[in-house]
Amino acid sequence: MEEADRILIHSLRQAGTAVPPDVQSLRAFTTELVVEAVVCCLRVINPDVGSGLSPLLPLAMSARFRLAMSLAQACMDLGYPLELGYQNFLYPSEPDLRDLLLFLAERLPTDSSEDADQPAGDSAILLRAIGNQVREQLAVPWVPPLLRTPKLQQLQGSAPQKPLQTSRLVLPELSSRGESREFQGSPLLLPPPAQVPQLAERAASLLECHTVQLCQHAHHDCPGDEDWVHRAARLPGQEDARAQRQRLHKHLAEQLHQTWAHLGPPAPACDLGEQLQAWGAGTRTGARATKGSRFTHSEKFTFQPEPKAQTAQASDVPASQRPQQDMLAAQEQELESLREQLEGVNHNIEEVEADMKTLGLSLVQVETECQQSELSTAEREQTLRLKSRAVELLPDGLANLTKLQVVVESSAQRIIHLAGQWEKHRVPLLAEYRHLRRLQDCRELESSRRLAEIQELHQSVRLAAEEARRKEEVYKQLVSELETLPKDVSRLAYTQRILEIVGNIRKQKEEITKILSDTKDLQKEINSLSGKLDRTFAVTDELVFKDAKKDDAVRKAYKYLAALHENCSQLIQTIEDTGTIMREVRDLEEQIETEMGKKTLSNLEKIQEDYRALRQENAGLLGRVREA
Amino acid sequence: MAAAEAGDTQQMLGVGLIEKDTNGEVLWVWCYPSTTAALRTLLLRKCCLTASNKLSQPFVFGQYRRTWFYITTVEVPDSSVLKKVTHFSIVVTAKDFNPEKYAAFSRMLCRVYLKHGSPVKMMESYIAVLTKGICQSEENGSFLNKDFDAQKAYLAGSIKDIVAQFGMETVILHMALMLKKRVVVYHPKIEAVQEFTRTLPALVWHRQDWTVLHSYVHLDTDELDALQKCPGYVAGFVDPEVSDRSDLYDVFVNLAESEITITPLAKEAMTMGKLHREIGQLIVQSAEDPEKSDSQVIQDISLKTREIFTNLAPFSEASGDGEKRVLNFAALKQRRFPPATENFLCQLAVAEQMLKI
DSSP: OHHHHHHHHHHHHHHTOOOOTTOOSGGGOOHHHHHHHHHHHHHHHOHHHHHTSOSSOOSSHHHHHHHHHHHHHHHHHHTOSSOOOTHHHHSOOHHHHHHHHHHHHHHSOOSHHHHHHSOOSHHHHHHHHHHHHHHHHHHSOOOOGGGOOHHHHHHHOOSOSSOOOOOOOOOOOTTOOHHHHHHHHSTTSOOHHHHOOSHHHHHHHHHHHHHHHHHHHHHHSOGGGHHHHHHHHHOSTTSOHHHHHHHHHHHHHHHHHHHHHHOOOOOTTOOHHHHHHHHHTTSOGGGOOSOOOHHHHHHHHHHTHHHHHHHHHTTOOOOOOOOOHHHHHHHHHHHHHHHHHHHHHHHHHHHHHHHHHHHHHHHHHHHHHHHHHHHHHHHHHHHHHHHHHHHHHOTTHHHHHHHHHHHHHHHHHHHHHHHHHHHHHHHHHHHHHHHHHHHHHHHHHHHHHHHHHHHHHHHHHHHHHHHHHHHHHHHHHHHHHHHHSOOSSOHHHHHHHHHHHHHHHHHHHHHHHHHHHHHHHHHHHHHHHHHHHHHHHHHHHHHHHHHHTTOHHHHHHHHHHHHHHHHHHHHHHHHHHHHHHHHHHHHHHHHHHHHHHTTHHHHHHHHHHHHHHHHHHHHHHHHHHHHO | OHHHHHHHHTTEEEEEEEEEETTSOEEEEEEESOOOHHHHHHHHHHSTTSSSSOOOOSEEEEEETTEEEEEEEEEOOTTSSOSSEEEEEEEEEESSOOHHHHHHHHHHHHHHHHHHOOHHHHHHHHHHHHHHSEEEOSSSOEEEGGGSOHHHHHTTSOHHHHHHHHGGGHHHHHHHHHTTOEEEEEOSSHHHHHHHHHHGGGGGTTTOOOTTEEEEEOSOHHHHHHHHTSSSEEEEEOOGGGGGOTTSOSEEEETTTTEEEEOHHHHTTTOOOHHHHHHHHHHHHHHHOTTSOHHHHHHHHHHHHHHHHHHHGGGEEEOTTSSSEEEOHHHHHHHOOOHHHHHHHHHHHHHTTOBOO
């Protein structure tokens, strides 16, 4: 109970109740403290309801009564299951108070929901850390210079702590062309942070670059100052340095005034991005130097070529007039001669075209003739060969003919024989080839299947690795968060205690079930025994009674039996009664304890006192009314 | 007789065997006497076994560099002795155009091969036809070379069908053939292309030249090179992309949609005048006559063609060696025909090689 009370008190403190440090348990809660605690909790849970109630207990009894009633109403509106009245607040009893405060503490909103939404990752942690630092530093109130501690002097002092050394950064520009564009795109141009080797100079150089850009963009919008822009863009070093610096000063001061006017106290829960946005919301639209959208950039650049095109058109050389008449005549003559020439050339062209056509046709014809003659030559050669052989064989015509036929027959036979031999070689080779091809196909199927399996395995390995990496990140982030959490409440001890208690409860439950089952068994046994007893008695009774009519001794035995049964049953009855009474005694003892805890007597005295005070107040008010 | 037959049978150049086995692979397994690698690739492409579509065209023929090939494809039934083979094609190469003869011959060879499972038996039949011009088949009947006449092959196509499909536009085809232009015919089915293209050279019957026919061509560089060496041709394609290749044709015939297109370049050369209208009318009239057979229609057309030549006769003079007539340009121009007709006659003279060089 002590531990639970301490947790409760701690959460009440967090809600805003000023619980004195020596109050360690709910028993020590006074009426004032109770009212203050409840009101603070209500304020946190439901601000509009809670703000109407005052945490301080008023002195007047009726006011107290009213406050208590409204508190009771508010708590019941929140959903408290039991009945509440003014007595719960004015005359609190420990168990009821514990229930009520636990109910309210549950309803308090938790902080952990905020953290769950924030993005994971190292960069997020870094940004959050930066945001926290900035917020903290902003929250430090301004202290006059002479009263500052060295640390505050660092934060708030205006004297530069390190000499400002900057180096000129080369940034790629959208409007660059040709060689400079190539250079800017090449790996020779390092990214701006890498262009400055010393860390101290890096931030300074970036600031300088940014300021220069700001000035250029700011004065872009003021058409009157165009000269300044051109001059500044071309030769920044040769300007009147002081005039430039003054302008810059003015511009920066303007900007700061504008942004600071919009800035309020930074909300505790906003992150770096929101803070930066809050500052940036007040700037002029002209100073959007850093991140114009791509659309606006492209807009700017499409409008640029148009004016250029317009200027290019204006460069027509005006035709010069030559009003001399003899020049006209000479021109006409020239024109005539040229026309004649043209006609002649056209005529020539036509002639040449006609020639070309005829030549083309004759070319086609000649080509076909050539091809045909080639073919016919080949054919004629063949026939010539055949006929010359025939002529050779002609003298002995018939005999040669038969000889030829025989030769043809025999060569046919030989060829067929050779073909048969070739078959002997060909067929096994072909069969083997087909067999091997089939094997190869099977193997390819097999290997493609295995390849698919391997790829699947790779995939699952990759997924598992990613999963592991992600969990590592989350773990790292959670560990760092855990370190930043306040250490005043040791959750580990509580969780362990809770687990212990849960275990104990489980064991007790087991024991209870065991006892219950034992009890049930016993009851069953008792029932069965009593049943047996009754039956036995009934049988014995009958048996003996039958004989009792005849025999005297049996009659006596019967009387003894009846008496025995009677006495035993009385005994059993007495035992049962004893048990019941003992149970009642235990119950009553418990009730007495709880009632004692409620401090009813002291409350009753307090009530009587208050009642008397109330009556006095009423009497006083009545008297005043009558006087008035 | 034997000599005449020998002259005929020397037309056959070779026989080859292509098989598709249970692995799904198509192989050239046997040939006699020999083939070049180019011809082998060509024939593998032509035989429909390599194509993934299951439509088997039982008989295709075509020409490649003056060699005619005839391919018969057969599916092997399960009961045959050929265990590992699902389909096979028999290729017969020859120098002459005679689809009917070689179709019958290769059908017989297929039967032999199916029965015996060995090309040796096939070769016996082939050699028999090669040497004797006759081959006894195992079933009743035999294959006789002389049953198949070249003229019959030329006349086997149906000119009436062509005129029925194209009507007056047939005169464009007639003109293209007369002027030895390049005609490309497209239809998704090879049978339709073959039937149509084999009949076209009949329109210029006086030449009786079927070497211009390339009835089955693929869009392959080698084949197209060979094709373009011929000045004028009738080529059949089943590849729809051929319509984009306007460098290959002067006249494009889309058989599936019954459309004839003349390329812009050729339009100038093929302008038509009164003469052509006359020819067109004659062709249509003749084909519509139900009494006339195909060969009679062809006769009519060739008569009309000869008329044109007789018209040219006054302007031509005998050339030096007395055989050929040569056209006198000047005389033709004096006659002052309408420009379309004059153009046509000039080009015709070129095609018939009557121009004075």
